Amino acid sequence: MSGRTRWGIVGTGGISRATVGDLHLAEDLDLVAVASRHEQTAAAFAAAHEVPRWYGDVDALLAADDVDVVYLCTPIGTHADLARRALLAGKHVLVEKALASTADEARSLAALAAEQGRFLMEAMWMRFNPAVRRVLADVADGRIGEVRSVRASFGFPPPPGTAPWQPGGGGALLDMGVYPLTLAHLLFGVPTAVEATGEVRADGVDLTASVFLRYGDDRFAALLTSLRSVVGAGADIGGTDGAITLDAPFFATGSLSVLSASSRRPDRVELPLEGNGYVPMFRAVAEAVADGLLEHADRPLRDTIAVLDTIDLVRARLLAAAQV
Numbered sequence: 001m002s003g004r005t006r007w008g009i010v011g012t013g014g015i016s017r018a019t020v021g022d023l024h025l026a027e028d029l030d031l032v033a034v035a036s037r038h039e040q041t042a043a044a045f046a047a048a049h050e051v052p053r054w055y056g057d058v059d060a061l062l063a064a065d066d067v068d069v070v071y072l073c074t075p076i077g078t079h080a081d082l083a084r085r086a087l088l089a090g091k092h093v094l095v096e097k098a099l100a101s102t103a104d105e106a107r108s109l110a111a112l113a114a115e116q117g118r119f120l121m122e123a124m125w126m127r128f129n130p131a132v133r134r135v136l137a138d139v140a141d142g143r144i145g146e147v148r149s150v151r152a153s154f155g156f157p158p159p160p161g162t163a164p165w166q167p168g169g170g171g172a173l174l175d176m177g178v179y180p181l182t183l184a185h186l187l188f189g190v191p192t193a194v195e196a197t198g199e200v201r202a203d204g205v206d207l208t209a210s211v212f213l214r215y216g217d218d219r220f221a222a223l224l225t226s227l228r229s230v231v232g233a234g235a236d237i238g239g240t241d242g243a244i245t246l247d248a249p250f251f252a253t254g255s256l257s258v259l260s261a262s263s264r265r266p267d268r269v270e271l272p273l274e275g276n277g278y279v280p281m282f283r284a285v286a287e288a289v290a291d292g293l294l295e296h297a298d299r300p301l302r303d304t305i306a307v308l309d310t311i312d313l314v315r316a317r318l319l320a321a322a323q324v
């Protein structure tokens, strides 16, 4: 395939509404269809957001010949099944975070995508955010010396009226903790030790997790996520010669500051977002698919699966402590 790719959105909820404008903004892709489980909802979304075609049935969109890439914007507990159906229908698939509910589900999807010769990626827009890219480049250049610590948090209670989390459908860790955990993995890789404490609902849904990751030396990451209270959304990366602070929300920020050990005031860096901040990811995926790639080099499936492995371990620690 070369040139423009044709995209279809599955789901018409919060993230579909947040990203549809950015899909229109991204070059090299055409948003051609949306699918909902309900005809009226699909039609209303298509009319409100200038999407040419709509389907009141997800499988009808998956069967459409003129859709190349399916963007799954449905609840986490549906991702594994819908992504599998989309891949089997021959589509390239971009899946909202978290890619799946467990690392094993994600491994199965990765194997299927390879077998089908189709692109698959978790929509980890943080990896394509210009400020986060700047941090990774600065760290690689040694701007803050040797990085020793990551501190990051993200969490807030669900707004009244939103659907409660279901067992197997993701809790705080998959819904919000995935960002702090991904940031730690981007900077340090796979931890050698995982400690966690938190709060788990009686049915096993994780509500709060305070996570401490070690890396076989003195480096560590201290991470916090919660569905029970607002725990902030900042991130600090500490090094031997300085520190970088990503302003909240760190995974979608337009600004950061760099404090060096020798200066009293941090250097401010502003990197404004395009649209709602999803454009760089959509552009990167569209280019990768058009180039015939099955994964994006900046967000390969093995990295996504490694984060899910850590989340599985953290969840197991919480469940063991709660004796659920």
Ligand SMILES: NC(=O)c1ccc[n+]([C@@H]2O[C@H](COP(=O)([O-])OP(=O)(O)OC[C@H]3O[C@@H](n4cnc5c(N)ncnc54)[C@H](OP(=O)(O)O)[C@@H]3O)[C@@H](O)[C@H]2O)c1
Pocket: 010, 011, 012, 013, 014, 015, 016, 035, 036, 037, 038, 041, 042, 058, 073, 074, 075, 076, 078, 096, 097, 098, 123, 125, 163, 174, 175
């Ligand atoms: N990247 C970000 O900034 C960001 C922010 C928020 C959420 N998310 C992620 O986006 C995904 C969706 O979250 P959301 O907040 O948009 O949720 P949401 O508002 O509940 O919307 C999800 C939509 O999925 C569809 N859906 C629900 N259950 C389904 C099922 N069983 N099978 C097929 N479709 C189903 C529904 O659309 P229809 O009624 O039209 O079928 C629903 O409106 C999650 O993975 C979440 O983690 C990402």
